[in-house]
Amino acid sequence: MLTLRNVSKTYPSAQGPVHVLRGIDLDLPAGQTLALTGESGSGKSTLLHLAAALDAADGGEIVVAGQSLVGMGDSARAQLRRERIGLVFQQFNLVPSLKVRENLAFQARIAGRHDPAWVESLTQKLGLSKLVDRYPEQLSGGQQQRVAIGRTLACRPNLILADEPTGNLDEETSDAVLKLCLDLVEQTGSAFLMVTHSPRLAGLLGRRIHLSAGRLA
Amino acid sequence: MKRHLWTLAVLLSHWRRRPFQLMTLVIGLAVATALWSGVQALNVQARQSYDQAARLIGGDAFASLRPTNGTNFEQALYVTLRRAGWDVSPVIEGDVRIADRSIRIVGIDPVTLPQGAGPITRDALDDGPETADGSGESRAVRLLTAPSLALGDAETVAALGGVDTRPTLGNGGQLPPLVVATSLPPETLVTDVGVAQALLDQPGRLSRLILTAAPETRSQSLADLTGGALERVEPDDQGDLERLTDSFHLNLTAFGFLSFLVGLFIVHGAIGLAFEQRRPMLRTMRACGVSARALTAVMLLELTTISALAGIIGTVAGYVIASALLPDVAASLRGLYGARVAGELSLQPSWWLAGVAISVIGALVAAGSSLYRAWRLPLFATAQPEAWAGAEARARRWQLAAAVFLAAIAIGVLLQASGLVAGFVLMGSVLLAAALLLPSALVGLLAIAQRLVRGPVAQWFFADARQQSGGLSLALMALLLALAVNIGVGTMVDSFRQTFTGWLDxxxxxxxxxxxxxxxxxxxxxxxxxxxxxxxxxxxxxxxxxxxxxxxxxxxxxxxxxxxxxxxxxxxxxxxxxxxxxxxxxxxxxxxxxxxxxxxxxxxxxxxxxxxxxxxxxxxxxxxxxxxxxxxxxxxxxxxxxxxxxxxxxxxxxxxxxxxxxxxxxxxxxxxxxxxxxxxxxxxKDISQRIFDRTFAVTLALNTLTLIVAGIALLASLLTLADARLPQLAPLWALGLTRRRLAAMELIKAATLALLTALLAIPLGLAVAWILTNVINVEAFGWQLPVYAFPEQWLRLIVLALITAIAAAAWPALSLRRMPPTKLLKVFADER
Structure with missing residues (x-):
């Protein structure tokens, strides 16, 4: 589902170019889960952004759901994100002016594949049934992240990319949210790549890789 | 399409949660449009009247023979010319008083009047035999036979008593029966030339002759035939009135534009704030698969829809404003130029469309930078308060550069250019340069104050006021412009009043x-x-x-x-x-x-x-x-x-x-x-003074409206920023300052910023007064005035600015005072 071949990324800086990623090779087939760990500044988030078609690599090739991102324009990248990729952020990134119910359906509607029954099922599985008429600001951090996961799964993406999805949650809530997420991923058959600092959480996923100074260890 | 509609719905949800912000945007656009459209309506209405007057009886289509001196000549000259083969038609014009109204009487000869000589032949005389007495005779025939007819527009006829009435003149004469005719200028009656001569008490005299054709072979020239008493004047589609009143209308337009500009400050502020508040939402939407192009297009659609709705509201309000101001404008035009302007607005559909269009265009101009930023929005940048501070400092540097550039233009115009337009360019450059300098000036003054005070709370007060001035800068700029123009125009009017009173004496x-x-x-x-x-x-x-x-x-x-x-x-x-x-x-x-x-x-x-x-x-x-x-x-x-x-x-x-x-x-x-x-x-003297007051009534009314708009800008900015202020205030509350004290400090801070702005507006206002009296008045009217200072006027405006600021800050301060601790605690919860 996700393939990276010899991917590199460099950012300019006042002290000269910073090589964030160097020759990354990675395969993540459908239905598999992968934890990406590494120190701060090791390039984890950059790798995630490249895989999510949010940014373009300087070298190498990235293929998502059979489509190469090389030379892909903004509209095509947006379409790929809409239809194939689901993103879960550490900051939840819910739309503050939409109610939980609307946030859950948000991406699916944009993708044109809104399935009310599936959203209802997700709502129940995520324990959000009583919260659907609330606004994000009226929810706890764990509840907001459950909404964010529901929003991602609602459009049945082929690839889910999560950037420290439990970074703002306590340990107990983190475990509960991640377990729920992995259960649902298993049900949908999506590929799941999660960036995390926590070895404990990384251990809950099927595979684990470590990034150091822009290279896979 | 469905995707775009859903994207639009998500964008609109922001306004659903922040109705006041939407109201600010709509009010800003609506008032800007209202003042601009109102002024344009006044100009359009006046110009329609001038056009009708210029077209009346061949003014715009036929050459005419007019007296070389004076306003009229012996009718015998007409007879002489006809006998010599000149195809001419007589006209007499003059004013009479009827029940405290000054009415223009125009006498024509329907027999010799050429076809196409203004609306009078085309519309009025050919209106058909719709006579009250059912005689079936055409108006042309009735005009020639006693007691003749007096044709006027509907408004004039109604004001004089209605169709078929015969009002009595101030000199004892009696008008022929009144009849309504279309396309005639206001306060004008057309009748037979002989009747008009009697009414005007000018028997045997004429004002001009419409010239259809001169004889092909002339044995004698016009000068020979008339002894030099008549000269040929070519047709004129503009007319003296339009030329004479150009300056008046340019003045009105300039004030309308200024009000529009002040309104756009509100719009720019509201849209900019909405963009900043929606930045995370926009980023999320982009991350979820909405392309930059689609997002910008939908934002454009959203803005166009809102601005079109606001434009409709503004245009209707503009109509109301114009209706209210029209009597004063008409009186001014009559007092200054003897121009007759209809007392009721009759506007073309193009005016209404222009009102909505100016609202949409204004909104797009005001939102230009926000739309550009949405288009270029980086997808994964995180919130960086330091970067914000840096961006604000960068913006101030740009503003400073623009201010210097505008100041250079002002100096160049002052030294090199002349003419009325150059005068307005000078004033516009000075005002905008000063407005752009304001944020830097405020930051500088507050920094000095911060260094001078000792206590930590006082230091925080000035530091926070400095930081707050960034968010309020647009509203404060609008306030500065409104106050400066008020001082400038007020100084000009009061100087003029003082000079005029002495001059009258x-x-x-x-x-x-x-x-x-x-x-x-x-x-x-x-x-x-x-x-x-x-x-x-x-x-x-x-x-x-x-x-x-x-x-x-x-x-x-x-x-x-x-x-x-x-x-x-x-x-x-x-x-x-x-x-x-x-x-x-x-x-x-x-x-x-x-x-x-x-x-x-x-x-x-x-x-x-x-x-x-x-x-x-x-x-x-x-x-x-x-x-x-x-x-x-x-x-x-x-x-x-x-x-x-x-x-x-x-x-x-x-x-x-x-x-x-x-x-x-x-x-x-x-x-x-x-x-x-x-x-x-x-x-x-009383009459002259009343005319004077009415002449400036419109200017002062527009001035007041501009100040109200600036007040709304300040109110809107303070209210929309109220929530954003919590992260600055909550830590102080946590450190031991009471909500009451914080609320009082918020009030004082708003008043301080308004006071500093008002103080800076005084020298700027005096500069405006100098430009008005020494450049614009001289170019527009041909006279120069001494400028006097009116400190009590400045004091009044400073107090007004303070009241506006305190009133605007009162609601957010009151909300803060009553805010439950849980809401303040939430600031810390959100920082987790």
Missing amino acids: QRLAAELYVGARDPARAADIADWLETRNDVDAVLPVWDAETRYRGFPVEVFGFSNHPTYSDHWPLLASLPDAWSEAEAGRAVLISEQLARRFALAPGDPIDIAAPGGDWDGTVAAIYSDYGNPRGQVMIAVDELVARFPHAERGNFAVRVAPEAVDTVMDDLTAAFGAGTVEVVDQRTI
């Missing part, structure tokens, strides 16, 4: 002003007055009209009397100006004429006159405020000799003050109220 030195119905009566009245012991002098106020290098000029005859030499407001003169003028060797000219043709005392001047052109010297220049035409004063004997048809019905009478009432009563009793009109000095 000089010009209206006589105790009584007498007007007779005809020259024969005037002579009788003068003789009667001369016999009275309580009358010191009877001074003729006689005048004629001519042109100097194409510019309309009034020639005014004065007699040898100290009333003139003691009182007349001379601006510059030769040492023996009065004696030279009394001797017929020199003239005195008005400031307008002097400025227009760069004439100075000692310069030669030649004045065209039917009794022989007159060559003399300019002996002095005097101020003649409010007169769009030029004026020349010559000795009354010279006037009579050179202008045989000069108007000789008016006198100024010097009377012992205690005898004023007696003379007035005796005069009226001796000659009858219908024959003589007597006005005392006090009354005529």
Whole structure:
């Protein structure tokens, strides 16, 4: 589902170019889960952004759901994100002016594949049934992240990319949210790549890789 | 498509959660549009009236023969020309008073009137045989047969009593039955030429001849046939009125534009704030698969929809404003230029569409930077307060650079350019440069204050005010502009009022002003007055009209009397100006004429006159405020000799003050109220003062509206920023400051910013006043004014600015004071 071949990324800086990623090779087939760990500044988030078609690599090739991102324009990248990729952020990134119910359906509607029954099922599985008429600001951090996961799964993406999805949650809530997420991923058959600092959480996923100074260890 | 609609729905959800912000945006756009559209409606309405007046009876389509001097000529000349083969049609025009209204009477000859000579033939006379008496005769026929008809527009006919009524004139005459005709200018009645001559008390005289065709073979020239009494004037589709009133309308447009600009400050602020608040939402949408192009397109659609709705509201409000101001505008135009403007608005659909379009265009201009930022929005940037501070500092640097650039333009215009448009460019550059400098000036002043104070809370107060000034900068700029323009216009108007009052005292030195119905009566009245012991002098106020290098000029005859030499407001003169003028060797000219043709005392001047052109010297220049035409004063004997048809019905009478009432009563009793009109000095000054006040009523009304708009801008900014202020205030609350104290400090902070802005507005306002009086007035009206300072006016505006700021900050402060601790705690929860 996700393939990276010899991917590199460099950012300019006042002290000269910073090589964030160097020759990354990675395969993540459908239905598999992968934890990406590494120190701060090791390039984890950059790798995630490249895989999510949010940014373009300087070298190498990235293929998502059979489509190469090389030379892909903004509209095509947006379409790929809409239809194939689901993103879960550490900051939840819910739309503050939409109610939980609307946030859950948000991406699916944009993708044109809104399935009310599936959203209802997700709502129940995520324990959000009583919260659907609330606004994000009226929810706890764990509840907001459950909404964010529901929003991602609602459009049945082929690839889910999560950037420290439990970074703002306590340990107990983190475990509960991640377990729920992995259960649902298993049900949908999506590929799941999660960036995390926590070895404990990384251990809950099927595979684990470590990034150091822009290279896979 | 569905995807875009959903994206739009998500964007709109922001407004659902922040209705006040949406209201701010709509109000900003609506008031900006309202003031602009209102002013445009006034201009359009006035120009429609000018066009109708210019088109009336062939003014725009046919050449005409007009008297070379004076306003009318002997009807015998018409007969002479017809006999010589000239295809001409007679017209007489003049004003009469009917029930306190001044009505223009136009007399025509339906038989010789050419087809296409203005709306009168096309619409009015061909309106068909719709007669009240059912006689079935066409209007052309009824016009020719007694008692004839008087055709007027619906508004005028209704005001005079309605169709088929026959109102009585001030001079005792009676109008023919009134009939409604379309396309006629307001306060104008068209009737048969013979009837009009009687109504105007000018038997056997005409104002002009419409020239359809001159004979192909001419044995005698026009000058030979008429003895030089008539000259050919080519058709003019603009008309004197439109030319004369251009400055007035440019002034109105400038104020309308300023109000529009101040309104756009609100819009820019509201849209900018909405963008910042929606930045995370936009980023999320982009991350979820909405392309930059689609997102920008949908934002554009959202903005266009909102601005179109606001435009409709604004245009309707503009109509209401224009309706309310129209009577004053009409009075100003009449007082200044003698122009007749309809008292009711009749606007084309294009005006309504233009109102909505200006709202949409204004919103797009105000939102340009936000839309660009949405288009270029980085997808995964995180919130960086330091970067924000840096961006604000960068913005201030750009503003400083733009201000320097505008200041350079202002200096360049001041030194090199001339003309009315250059005057407005100068004023616009100065105002915008000052507005752009304001944020830096405020930050500088607050930084100085922060260094001067000791306590930590006081230091925080100024530091926080400095930080808050960034968010309020647009509203404060709007306030600065509104206050400066108020001070500038207020100073100009009050300086003018002070000058005008003094000038009136000089010009209206006589105790009584007498007007007779005809020259024969005037002579009788003068003789009667001369016999009275309580009358010191009877001074003729006689005048004629001519042109100097194409510019309309009034020639005014004065007699040898100290009333003139003691009182007349001379601006510059030769040492023996009065004696030279009394001797017929020199003239005195008005400031307008002097400025227009760069004439100075000692310069030669030649004045065209039917009794022989007159060559003399300019002996002095005097101020003649409010007169769009030029004026020349010559000795009354010279006037009579050179202008045989000069108007000789008016006198100024010097009377012992205690005898004023007696003379007035005796005069009226001796000659009858219908024959003589007597006005005392006090009354005529009151009338002049009222005209003055009405002239500036529109300017002052627009000024006040602009200040209200600036108040709304400040209120809107403070209210929309209220939530954003919590992260700054919550830590202080946590450190031990009470909500009450914090609320009080918020109030004082808003007042401090408004006070500093108001203080900076004073020098800017004085600069505006200087530009208005020394550049724009001179270009627009031809006279210059001394500028006086009115500190009490500044104090009033400072207090007003403080009240506005405190009122605007009151609600957020009150909310803060009543805010439950849980909401303040949430600030810390959100920071986890």
